[in-house]
Amino acid sequence: MSDCINLTSEIRERGPGGGGRDGFEACVAAALVCAAGEETEVLWCQDRKGVLTGWCRLPSGGSLLPAARAVAELDGRLAMVTAYLPERAREKGEREIAYHFDLDGATLTLTVILPLQWARVPSLTAIFRNCDWQERELMELYDVQVVGHPDPRRLFLDHSLPHAPFERLVPYSTFTNAATGKVLWDKVLAGEREEP
Amino acid sequence: MSTKLIELGPHQLALEEPMYFRVKLEGDRVADLDVLPGQVHRGMEHLVMRRNFYQNITLLERLCSLCSNSHPSTFCAAVEEVAGITIPERAEYLRAVADEIKRIASHLFCCAVQANVIGETALFRRVMEVREIMQRAKEAIYGNRMDLAANVIGGVRYDLSVEGAAYLARQMEAMKQPLDELYLQYSNNPALLVRMAGVGVLPRAAAREYAVVGPVARGCGIDYDVRKKSPYGAYDRLEFEVAVQEGGDVRARNLVRLAEARQSVSLIEQCLAQLPAGPLCADTLPEIPAGEAIAKSEAPRGELMYYLRTDGSDMPVRLKWRVPSYMNWDALKVMLKGEPVANIPLIVNSIDPCIACTDR
Numbered sequence: 001m002s003d004c005i006n007l008t009s010e011i012r013e014r015g016p017g018g019g020g021r022d023g024f025e026a027c028v029a030a031a032l033v034c035a036a037g038e039e040t041e042v043l044w045c046q047d048r049k050g051v052l053t054g055w056c057r058l059p060s061g062g063s064l065l066p067a068a069r070a071v072a073e074l075d076g077r078l079a080m081v082t083a084y085l086p087e088r089a090r091e092k093g094e095r096e097i098a099y100h101f102d103l104d105g106a107t108l109t110l111t112v113i114l115p116l117q118w119a120r121v122p123s124l125t126a127i128f129r130n131c132d133w134q135e136r137e138l139m140e141l142y143d144v145q146v147v148g149h150p151d152p153r154r155l156f157l158d159h160s161l162p163h164a165p166f167e168r169l170v171p172y173s174t175f176t177n178a179a180t181g182k183v184l185w186d187k188v189l190a191g192e193r194e195e196p
Numbered sequence: 197m198s199t200k201l202i203e204l205g206p207h208q209l210a211l212e213e214p215m216y217f218r219v220k221l222e223g224d225r226v227a228d229l230d231v232l233p234g235q236v237h238r239g240m241e242h243l244v245m246r247r248n249f250y251q252n253i254t255l256l257e258r259l260c261s262l263c264s265n266s267h268p269s270t271f272c273a274a275v276e277e278v279a280g281i282t283i284p285e286r287a288e289y290l291r292a293v294a295d296e297i298k299r300i301a302s303h304l305f306c307c308a309v310q311a312n313v314i315g316e317t318a319l320f321r322r323v324m325e326v327r328e329i330m331q332r333a334k335e336a337i338y339g340n341r342m343d344l345a346a347n348v349i350g351g352v353r354y355d356l357s358v359e360g361a362a363y364l365a366r367q368m369e370a371m372k373q374p375l376d377e378l379y380l381q382y383s384n385n386p387a388l389l390v391r392m393a394g395v396g397v398l399p400r401a402a403a404r405e406y407a408v409v410g411p412v413a414r415g416c417g418i419d420y421d422v423r424k425k426s427p428y429g430a431y432d433r434l435e436f437e438v439a440v441q442e443g444g445d446v447r448a449r450n451l452v453r454l455a456e457a458r459q460s461v462s463l464i465e466q467c468l469a470q471l472p473a474g475p476l477c478a479d480t481l482p483e484i485p486a487g488e489a490i491a492k493s494e495a496p497r498g499e500l501m502y503y504l505r506t507d508g509s510d511m512p513v514r515l516k517w518r519v520p521s522y523m524n525w526d527a528l529k530v531m532l533k534g535e536p537v538a539n540i541p542l543i544v545n546s547i548d549p550c551i552a553c554t555d556r
Contacts, residue, residue, distance in 0.1 A: 087486070
């Protein structure tokens with residue numbers, strides 16, 4: 001683990017824009033190998049403006065937490081979490097969740113592959129506080145259980161909507177009707193009752 | 197001390213969009229906060245997977261009014277990244293012009309609303325009057341006061357004629373003195389200082405913990421602007437300094453916005469001066485292959501991020517975006533803690549919240 005800590009200070013000094021692309025990429029790759037295992041590989045792409053984007057498919061769901069901790073030690077910021085059903089998800093019985101991190105301007109995406117049924121991921125809220133809403137949204141839109149989330153209530157969706165609507169056929173009008181949620185209607189109805 | 201639970205809606209919060217807060221009070225001070233979003237959830241991320249790429253440009257422009265150009269331009273950048281499309285240089289500059297025009301109008305709207313919330317009606321009118329210069333510029337150039345319809349995959353779908361550019365340059369000239377005056381007002385006016393300085397403080401450590409972005413982060417001394425950190429479009433050729441303030445309070449956030457509005461004027465002037473001749477859009481577009489891409493931009497409220505996944509068809513397999521307000525809401529817990537109830541509307545408006553963007 002001491003190697004990983006050395007890497008952290010090195011990456012802080014170099015940064016994606018500062019001390020050369022190769023060194024930065026090597027630091028991130030080494031930190032992830034250190035945390036998530038030998039077979040962890042990051043594919044880096046650089047656009048015409050020099051902005052780096054790294055893609056890493058984690059070897060197992062179990063390596064998500066250590067990999068996320070490694071990114072946190074590199075001063076990474078969780079930028080977004082995307083759950084999705086990839087192409088031919090039902091045939092393959094697989095789903096994916098992509099965790100996008102900011103590393104001082106570079107974006108690193110860690111993707112975990114999960115079973116379509118009974119998918120479970122650990123919550124990253126203990127490492128990245130702002131993962132709270134991201135995971136609450138993911139849990140209500142997709143059939144994924146986030147283990148250890150401190151507040152697993154619905155975030156956006158009204159309770160009249162079915163669970164995991166992004167995996168079901170839900171009429172659009174149901175979505176939009178539900179948008180005027182219970183909190184709002186409670187107030188409207190309370191107002192009507194008060195009128196003489 | 198008595199503990200009370202109150203619910204605040206858009207009317208009490210002085211918001212023009214619906215958001216509800218459940219606030220725990222100890223005496224007249226805020227002890228805790230629960231944000232209840234979802235009142236305008238429209239399933240937009242569901243809809244975009246059932247529209248083709250072109251339809252999505254139009255749909256995403258209608259996601260939010262104040263940052264309506266950031267969504268389609270960032271989405272187009274994601275599609276262009278997947279397909280390896282290079283947009284013409286002129287289009288890069290014209291995208292930056294559209295983004296900066298929207299930024300000035302958005303920042304001024306936020307500052308105006310806050311003046312209104314604290315009863316400074318004359319200032320509110322003054323800021324809106326200055327903003328009107330931008331609204332008219334949008335109307336003249338794009339034919340619309342909010343949605344500019346400026347973007348298309350591979351470039352832009354509007355041009356600036358010589359007359360148009362000269363007109364915009366005159367409008368920019370007209371913005372300079374009022375923007376400098378507003379900066380001084382928000383910086384030094386005692387009536388504003390007493391309401392905004394030291395109010396709604398977000399310490400820098402908390403800003404990092406809550407991962408806030410945009411003027412909220414820069415108001416806490418965090419030097420992060422996507423235009424600098426991950427340059428896109430024309431921004432690698434434009435000069436500007438990231439506006440940073442140390443206070444972390446309502447005043448600091450507004451000073452960041454007003455400094456940025458002034459810099460946007462300079463950015464637009466630089467674009468007009470450097471605007472190269474040439475096409476507005478890549479002439480032939482390839483098929484959009486299967487792939488995935490990330491695109492980021494600095495929207496008026498901060499870092500906007502798009503993830504696009506395609507399968508070779510003309511509809512996205514997944515299109516996900518995370519708006520800057522998303523994290524900023526949660527940080528209100530820190531900003532509001534210990535504040536009197538009377539300060540809640542001002543502090544909430546000081547993060548320049550966007551509800552349509554958050555709920556989607």
